[in-house]
Amino acid sequence: MKTPVLVINSGSSSMKYQLVDVDEGTAVASGLIERIGQGTAHARHQFAGNECEFDGEIADHAAALRVMQQLFVDSGRPLRAAALTAVGHRVVHGGSLFGDPVLVDDYVLEQIRDLSSLAPLHNPANATGIEQAMAAFPGVPQVAVFDTAFFRTLPAAAYTYAIDREVAAQQQVRRYGFHGTSHQYVSRQVAVALGREVEDLDQIVLHLGNGASASAIRKGVAVETSMGLTPLEGLVMGTRSGDVDPGALLHLLGTGGLDVDALDTLLNRKSGLLGLSGVSDFRDLAGLIDAGDADAALALDVYCHRVRKYIGAYLAVLGGADVLTFTAGVGENAPAVRAQIVSGLQRLGISIDPARNAVRSSEPRIISPDGSPVLVMVVPTNEELAIARAAAALVAAA
Structure with missing residues (x-):
């Protein structure tokens, strides 16, 4: 596996992940952690046709990442930061600022959080997942890929709402599109x-x-x-x-x-x-x-x-x-x-x-x-x- 990328999709109380072999176009391992911060959480990890699980308290996304790493160990394939090409993150809203995928630094992370007003159910959790992954995998490039990027090509007639243009511009109100x-x-x-x-x-x-x-x-x-x-x-x-x-x-x-x-x-x-x-x-x-x-x-x-x-x-x-x-x-x-x-x-x-x-x-x-x-x-x-x-x-x- 020459180009392994860990992909993380963080929700407010969940985290999905896959270890992807980019060269082969296949998922080497995958998992889902649910009910983060909600008492008894559940994690399910799949690797090479086998499945291992965890039930217990997972207080936050930092703890979720530790559980994920332990599940990789339990499955017989430890996840080593030095072997990762990158960690890719799904970020729901890029606003008018972000289109193409971007390497995450402190500035980018701050901007993703600032866009939470446009995606309050998603961007805060996305940002938290990135922040915790940066701490868990120091030195590994963290890449944000935006759900809105593909729709930046919409013509003005499609993305413009018929409200006062100055209000729309000031509040960034337009069609962005998702998925x-x-x-x-x-x-x-x-x-x-x-x-x-x-x-x-x-x-x-x-x-x-x-x-x-x-x-x-x-x-x-x-x-x-x-x-x-x-x-x-x-x-x-x-x-x-x-x-x-x-x-x-x-x-x-x-x-x-x-x-x-x-x-x-x-x-x-x-x-x-x-x-x-x-x-x-x-x-x-x-x-x-x-x-x-x-x-x-x-x-x-x-x-x-x-x-x-x-x-x-x-x-x-x-x-x-x-x-x-x-x-x-x-x-x-x-x-x-x-x-x-x-x-x-x-x-x-x-x-x-x-x-x-x-x-x-x-x-x-x-x-x-x-x-x-x-x-x-x-x-x-x-x-x-x-x-x-x-x-x-x-x-x-x-």
Whole structure:
């Protein structure tokens, strides 16, 4: 393994990680640490087909990194800082300051923290993860890769909100877009799978996970995306509302008895599928629908309807598309959801073959019928590999 990169994705109470062999494009080891700072935490580590776990108190991200290092030891492959090419970090919001991946120093770390006002659920945790990794792996280059970077190419007509321009400029209010690392990776993998150049394709990519977003990509360049100033706008998500009339928010603030913090909690943590049905996981939602729960059925209808609206909008933005691609947890693993989203789009040249749609595979695949005007594909995303490649390339060029 000539180019090992440790990729860390820190959440407020979780930390995902992968040790990636950039040359082979594979994950050597991976893990997830949950419930950091919440009493009894749980960590799961996978290496060479084996799994080891830890249950106990993990007070903070510094302790989480120590647990991660011990799990590498327990699995028989100690993680030595001297052997790492870099540590790559997913950072959700780069604002207008950061586009390309950047080597982290004290200034960069301070700026990432300052951008927390635009991504309060994400950037503070991202910054904490970087800070602790710098302490745990002294001398190893730390590289920040920004979720917003791919969407810096949006045209002004797409990223501009129609509010007072001076207020917008002063408060940095514009569409930034998120999940960019995934959208870029998947759109390129589509081209590879088809044996085409990405510059030859107009694509719509649907990243459907607990967070969900759509993008329109013309000739490899992002021209529209559903998330906005924050990751809250756009599609219905697990716990996030997606699009809501701003007047409804003013109503809730003015007469609904909510303050700003309560409204933030409502929209980010108590809305989406959870708000409509009481559950945020599609597996639980399917169980409720099978049991005849009308609220759960409506939640799925709302979710799919919103995605269809964006597909139609992006077909208009692009003037037609060559490929529509599903990715991420729901997009890759929920054939019934894919089928419901695409239902009724035949007149737009979009349909799926039921047998192909039912196939379970970790490989990129076409699920539309032969001869379809618009190819429909399922392409697994791999944000960790994309981050590792970006980090390795930056370090090599430095």
